[in-house]
Amino acid sequence: xxxxxxxxxxxxxxxxxxxxxxxxxxxxxxxLQLFTTQGYEATxxxxxxEAVEVSQRTFFRYFASKEDVALAIVSLVEGQFVEQLRxxxxxxxxxxxxxxxxxxxxxxxxxTIEDIAPVELVMKAYQMIESTPALLSAHMRxxxxxxxxxxxxxxxxxxxxxxxDARPRAAVAAVCGVLRMAGRVWGGPGHETSVExxxxxxxxxxxxxxxxxxxxxxxxxxxAEAATCVPDTRPSASLAQDxxxx
Amino acid sequence: xxxxxxxxxxxxxxxxxxxxxxxxxxxxxxxLQLFTTQGYEATxxxxxxEAVEVSQRTFFRYFASKEDVALAIVSLVEGQFVEQLRxxxxxxxxxxxxxxxxxxxxxxxxxTIEDIAPVELVMKAYQMIESTPALLSAHMRxxxxxxxxxxxxxxxxxxxxxxxDARPRAAVAAVCGVLRMAGRVWGGPGHETSVExxxxxxxxxxxxxxxxxxxxxxxxxxxAEAATCVPDTRPSASLAQDxxxx
DNA sequence: ACGCTAATGTCAGTAGCTGACAGTTGACAA
DNA sequence: TTGTCAACTGTCAGCTACTGACATTAGCGT
Numbered sequence: 001x002x003x004x005x006x007x008x009x010x011x012x013x014x015x016x017x018x019x020x021x022x023x024x025x026x027x028x029x030x031x032l033q034l035f036t037t038q039g040y041e042a043t044x045x046x047x048x049x050e051a052v053e054v055s056q057r058t059f060f061r062y063f064a065s066k067e068d069v070a071l072a073i074v075s076l077v078e079g080q081f082v083e084q085l086r087x088x089x090x091x092x093x094x095x096x097x098x099x100x101x102x103x104x105x106x107x108x109x110x111x112t113i114e115d116i117a118p119v120e121l122v123m124k125a126y127q128m129i130e131s132t133p134a135l136l137s138a139h140m141r142x143x144x145x146x147x148x149x150x151x152x153x154x155x156x157x158x159x160x161x162x163x164x165d166a167r168p169r170a171a172v173a174a175v176c177g178v179l180r181m182a183g184r185v186w187g188g189p190g191h192e193t194s195v196e197x198x199x200x201x202x203x204x205x206x207x208x209x210x211x212x213x214x215x216x217x218x219x220x221x222x223x224a225e226a227a228t229c230v231p232d233t234r235p236s237a238s239l240a241q242d243x244x245x246x
Numbered sequence: 247x248x249x250x251x252x253x254x255x256x257x258x259x260x261x262x263x264x265x266x267x268x269x270x271x272x273x274x275x276x277x278l279q280l281f282t283t284q285g286y287e288a289t290x291x292x293x294x295x296e297a298v299e300v301s302q303r304t305f306f307r308y309f310a311s312k313e314d315v316a317l318a319i320v321s322l323v324e325g326q327f328v329e330q331l332r333x334x335x336x337x338x339x340x341x342x343x344x345x346x347x348x349x350x351x352x353x354x355x356x357x358t359i360e361d362i363a364p365v366e367l368v369m370k371a372y373q374m375i376e377s378t379p380a381l382l383s384a385h386m387r388x389x390x391x392x393x394x395x396x397x398x399x400x401x402x403x404x405x406x407x408x409x410x411d412a413r414p415r416a417a418v419a420a421v422c423g424v425l426r427m428a429g430r431v432w433g434g435p436g437h438e439t440s441v442e443x444x445x446x447x448x449x450x451x452x453x454x455x456x457x458x459x460x461x462x463x464x465x466x467x468x469x470a471e472a473a474t475c476v477p478d479t480r481p482s483a484s485l486a487q488d489x490x491x492x
Numbered sequence: 493a494c495g496c497t498a499a500t501g502t503c504a505g506t507a508g509c510t511g512a513c514a515g516t517t518g519a520c521a522a
Numbered sequence: 523t524t525g526t527c528a529a530c531t532g533t534c535a536g537c538t539a540c541t542g543a544c545a546t547t548a549g550c551g552t
Contacts, residue, residue: 014549014550015549015550016498016499016548016549016550019499019549020498020499044537044538044539045538045539045540046538054500054501055500055501055502056501056539056540057500057501057502057503057540057541058499058500058501060539060540060541061499061500064540065539065540066538066539066540093462094463095459133387136387136390137383137384137386137387138383140383140386140387140390141379141382141383141386144382144386144426144430147427148430151427158463160463165454166450166451166453166454166458167454167457167458167463168458169427169431169451169454170424170427170451170452170454170455170458171455171458171459172427173420173423173424173426173427173451174419174420174423174424174455174458174459175423176423177419177420177421177422177423177424177426178416178419178420178423180390180419180423181393181397181415181416181418181419184390184394185415204412205412205415205416205419206416207412208411208412208413208415208416209416209417209420209459210459210460211413212412212413212414212416212417212420213341213417213420213455213456213459214456214460216339217340217404217406217413218404218405260518260519261518261519262517262518262519262529262530265518265530266529266530290506290507290508291507291508291509292507300531300532301531301532301533302508302509302532303509303510303531303532303533303534304530304531304532306508306509306510307530307531310509311508311509312507312508312509
């Protein structure tokens with residue numbers, strides 16, 4: 001079978017391949033719709049396959065688990081991040097490149113998932129993932145795998161041996177940790193569900209990363225930057241970048 | 247029933263309470279033994295309850311899931327971390343306190359889990375968690391909950407409003423991200439399974455955090471510290487602390 | 493048109509987990 | 523000591539996610 005997570009992007013040639021692609025996309029779309037309306041746990045696999053008119057066995061040949069179909073959309077988005085990072089100019093500093101890859105990735109979310117579902121539905125899916133323990137669990141584990149991949153890319157960019165220099169992994173872990181935290185806060189109460197709100201929140205926390213690790217929080221030093229670390233009071237991206245990274 | 251995760255610590259008074267405690271400890275110990283010898287997936291709940299001589303229904307009254315019994319031991323250890331953090335002197339900087347809480351927590355691991363199992367078995371359990379997808383998933387999600395708790399403690403320590411200042415969450419996210427990364431690397435191939443190896447690795451990556459976020463990796467600045475960021479070449483803890491934190 | 497093989501469907505079964513209800517056993521007062 | 527109550531446990535029936543084995547269908551190249 002070899003579905004290969006390339007859900008969109010390359011257009012398959014033969015009828016067989018196109019059918020496969022369609023079935024997979026259908027399953028994802030229908031699953032997402034059911035999940036976001038009824039809730040993840042309240043939706044059974046049987047309901048999904050009934051709507052798409054395939055057997056349950058077929059479902060499990062496309063997706064390893066029920067979680068898998070919910071997180072497939074995340075894979076697409078994270079894939080976009082990684083691709084963005086890979087194509088950043090090499091003269092950029094590692095943290096700068098990471099930040100740019102993230103913002104670019106979110107900016108292009110529309111194109112990334114256009115074959116599957118509209119952006120609003122995808123953001124609803126993200127909210128659902130954040131608020132569904134089983135999904136959040138699997139999501140985070142997958143994220144940690146991507147993290148390792150990113151660390152390798154960063155190490156290579158800087159010409160460092162990832163096993164001998166701890167900085168690539170440390171930096172990536174810190175950034176990804178902050179990313180997770182931002183997603184968590186966004187998924188919580190009192191926040192807009194829009195992509196813009198999520199990116200804004202992410203940037204706020206990313207901006208706070210460097211100040212938070214430098215100096216005494218109660219006196220000078222970090223204080224100036226700290227003023228810009230208030231969520232919902234979004235500073236100019238370029239300035240923040242100047243302050244935070246080299 | 248209200249078993250309440252206080253597995254050890256307070257000694258219950260009545261016979262009933264003691265029996266409950268014993269059953270719970272037995273289930274944990276036997277589960278851990280079976281998991282570490284046969285593997286997590288290869289062990290069924292039926293096997294566990296048969297060995298402890300209780301019904302399956304009883305098992306699920308003590309532990310919400312099969313994952314739960316494997317991660318119960320982790321809860322104990324993480325609880326110790328949080329307690330350590332709570333009792334750090336308030337004049338310590340936040341990152342210093344976090345670091346100290348972690349090292350202290352690992353140093354006291356023996357006492358923390360003495361009622362359940364020997365340290366070696368617990369470390370085996372940690373390795374198993376790192377290498378078992380389902381467990382790692384659940385482990386990480388629980389960790390993110392602890393993270394929020396820690397962030398609140400840190401914010402309070404520094405007298406900051408966690409919703410208005412992003413630094414507490416950012417700093418905690420970064421440190422916890424690095425912790426996870428260290429655990430991940432430790433769980434991978436080519437590392438000792440001892441507590442000492444884990445703490446050493448954790449400190450190495452924690453030491454690399456600040457240098458990794460500051461300056462250009464390819465030139466001066468971080469280079470001096472970078473030399474000390476080589477795993478298995480452990481620098482003096484006190485020095486590292488001086489360099490890294492204020 | 494025809495054989496090959498990828499893809500799908502059917503069936504039977506396992507494991508994790510839950511609700512309902514009945515039986516047992518500590519706790520505590522009379 | 524005894525009896526009552528409440529906590530705890532066991533049994534059973536059932537649901538859902540997931541898997542292996544094998545038969546069936548349907549694109550693909552010749």
